[in-house]
Amino acid sequence: xxxxxxxxxxxxxxxxxxxxxxxxxxxxxxxxxxxxxxxxxxxxxxxxxxxxxxxxxxxxxxxxxxxxxxxxxxxxxxxxxxxxxxxxxxx
Numbered sequence: 701x702x703x704x705x706x707x708x709x710x711x712x713x714x715x716x717x718x719x720x721x722x723x724x725x726x727x728x729x730x731x732x733x734x735x736x737x738x739x740x741x742x743x744x745x746x747x748x749x750x751x752x753x754x755x756x757x758x759x760x761x762x763x764x765x766x767x768x769x770x771x772x773x774x775x776x777x778x779x780x781x782x783x784x785x786x787x788x789x790x791x
Contacts, residue, residue, distance in 0.1 A: 711766050713742035713755035725753075 705717040716723065719739040726732050733753075735741070742755035746764035749756045758764075 708766075708768065708770075709742070711764055712759050713744055713746075715742050716740065727753075 703718075703720055704722055707715040707717070709715055717740045718735075721735065721739070723735065724732060725735060743753050744751075744755045744759070745766070746759035746762060748758035748762045748764070750758070
């Protein structure tokens, strides 16, 4: 079982569960966020939180809607080897 779990909440935040405190998170200036005693927290993805990067529930007030869902990745299609079709036209 994974030690860290991130759940994409429908039209809501990213929910991070890190019971062993394995994650370190830093801002753009390299300052470390204090996650001490936080085995789980939610990260804003609507952009409206006043407590960024953490969620404060604003997504429900601004009508944030997300479209992503987990989908199974398709296997890449094989490349066809057709030299006649790829050679330049002769005139």
